[in-house]
Amino acid sequence: MLDLFEVITTSGVVLWSKSYAPVKSSVINSLISDVFIEERNQPGSDGKWFKKDSYTLKWTLAADVGLVFVAVYQSLLHLTWIDELLDQVKKLFVALYGEKIKTSAGTRIQCHFDQYFEASLRSFERKAGGTATIRPANASIEDPSSDGNGGGFSDGDEWSAPPPMPGVNNTRASNYQHQTPETPYSSEKPNPLIEVTPSATSSLVSPATMAQALLQASGRRPGRSRKNRKSAGPSSASSAHASSGEERSPARPGNKSKRGKEMRIWGEDGIAADASDDRKLDYSAGISTDDEQDESLRPKPEAIDQDTWGTRTSKGDFLLKDLDYEIDGILKQANKAENSEETNKKGPGGLASGLVGGAMGYLRNFVGGKTLTKEDTDKAISGVMTHLLEKNVAREAAVQICDSVQTSLIGQKTGSFQSIESLVKLAMEDALRKILTPTTSLDLLREIGQVREAEERPYVISIVGVNGVGKSTNLSKICFFLLQNKLKVLIAACDTFRSGAVEQLRVHARNLKELSEREGGVVELYEKGYGKDAANIAKDAVSYASTQGFDVVLIDTAGRRHNDQRLMSSLEKFAKFANPDKILMVGEALVGSDSVQQARNFNAAFGKERKLDGFIISKCDTVGDMVGTLISMVFATGIPVVFLGVGQNYTDLRTLNVKWAVGLLMS
């Protein structure tokens, strides 16, 4: 069962929503920020679903009007029809309110969509033929007006004397009467609707005098209604054997609704909108099916009934009838429009119209105002993709980025005198900027200061990476930068594997000490030789640093191949023991398509709780403007670039300037 359905504009306004159970708004917010903004799909989802807490979210976009349709349901349930529902609701909503939305500039509009939605939802639930359909009570949250209506029926025990109900129920009620005499039975369920029917029919259905059954019914007085009720339960129950597994067994109505599923698709939506109670809905459902049956038996009275109600009585009923056709009509139209668009594209409908259309399309290519389709953008997109590949962006990343740019463009209109190429280029620039822009603060100095002030412990940074990418070099660059800011730094030599690693760091430490003596920084090397367990050394180094009052601990680790499971597994223990504030991964700007996998594997190596905190992209000076590795690594993981290595000296460390990087990539 659906928990929540929302229609949201890109500007964040909830245009319409229907909730069947309370769902925190943070659930949808995280969908929006993770999937739509940061474009990080959950593993295995392929961008089709999103899980948060115990919910599964599915969505569909209407890019041309800037709408997002989101359905939220419990992950435990496997609702196979959600996609279809989303699609249908999208078509309906866009057809009904599309124009309004376009003129309202993405803010609030008035929409009375409840009935349409209920109808669609019901039809899908019935088609699915699963368990009982609509959730009780909450259903009417969005619909206070109808709430009042349904209130009278909400309690099953109040069946004895409900007032005649104008509106929706009348049809059902009267039709129901036809059936009752045929199947006398005993049912213990109190049935509010049946009580209503006599009075309702008498007052409202009277014009349909030729219908014998109706006359019978109206002749019935409330005193006898119990019989009616009795007959009601079984008639529907008998046809609902298939659904014996019903969880809501005491409420027969549930069964009825199931029968309704087979008989009629749109029947009870109007009631649904009106009802505040499950039971009532279900009754109506059962009745509506009866309605159908009757129609076959006695078409005449049915027809008359419709007429009279349409003109004479409550809006509710009329609307209900209307709605079935309306929804069908809207969907048909939407589909037709889609189809005709497709055929237009494929075959020339007529020579003249084809020529005119072609000429207009050709002009629009220059003048602008062309609505983009996938075919239009294909050429430009593949051009941009080649460009990205030439900039050393990994193929996997390039393909995905191009795909998302393309989907974002479809349905958009080109500006005046804007070629598709320039539009695609702009969109690509935007996408790259979005990818590279960090979501958290990367000011290392401030963080160190805050940790020192608040917790009085050293700030721990550890550096990981593949062999030979420049871990120790970048570590000493960072160390130099910290020393310049008069911090006390401890370097921990946790590469206990490669011979010469410790000595290398010792040389760095000695150089840095000399360089920074005048500045006032203090640097020390913590080493335990070779062959020891790196995680333990790191832990000892951190505790040594806190007793000695160091500000920062920089931990160097052994280089490891990212696809070597044995070496990578030790990182988890390392992260747990040393518990670094920042784990930075060094990646070469030189690496090509392997960058994506490197970043992913290292990001996953620290266990479930821990992720990488940033990248250092080294050797940027050697690649010129081919800085695609930046994009590949950040795109694969969503982790920001903290530093760039741009040369051989201690001073050749830079922070990332997004504008600069995007400029290089698009040049």
Place this chain on the structure above:
Amino acid sequence: MTILPTFEILGFPVSLPILIISLLAVVIIPIVLGRLLASGSKSGPSSVILFAGPRDAGKTSLLLYLQEKTLIPTQTSTAPATVKLFPLALSPADSQDEGSSTKPFHIKDTPGHPKLRSTAIDTIVQPTESCIGVIYVLDSAVLSTQARITDTAEYLYELLLAIQKRYAILSESATSTEPIPLLIACNKNDLFTALPSTKIGNLLQTELSRMKETKRKGLLNAGAGENDDEDLDRVLGDETSDKITWEGLKEFGVEVSVQSGSVKSGTVDGWTSWMSACLDA
């Protein structure tokens, strides 16, 4: 006299120059017209008040409140929205007081997600786009944690820097330029954990000062010095000291005021009167 070749089109004799001229006219006129129209529409809406701030602070809610006078549910925005309002929207819901001016103004609501903050920044630094005031909406109930203060202050720092740049550009072209007003709207003060506006003001000033200090000490940006992009080495406010105060920023073109309020409980009068003042100025 040379005889020009003539063609016969639909029975009328047409000489070559006339044919060429008319063809050129057919091609060029729509292009010129289109350009003119395009440039006319490019200037964008006038009298824009910009809404910015971290996400979940209530920017879109505030906008909708001004529009509809009720609380309307919102989710994280992914795109900016520009809405045309009349000054009447700024007067309290019950009063029927006709505003001094009936000229419409616009509100531009920008997304607060870190990756989308460039929308607001770009609008401000673009001197051709109108921006008569900026409202920085923040959530005063979450500022008790350092991480949220940092986040809030960081965005504010970027905004202030952008406003400073806009002011610098504008004052180059005009002789006298008024400082651009910025309101820090401390939303959600109906919540129990909300901090008072003066406290928030002080917190932000300290945090901005610290930010300025670490930015000065920090590493150079990649690409600095390669192309003379002046916004790489710009500092907020006074170059000589790291201290940032609201008074000190006035000199650099930002007039900051801080006011509490709550969209949820409808206490937005302080903000609306600030906006009215903005429009009158």
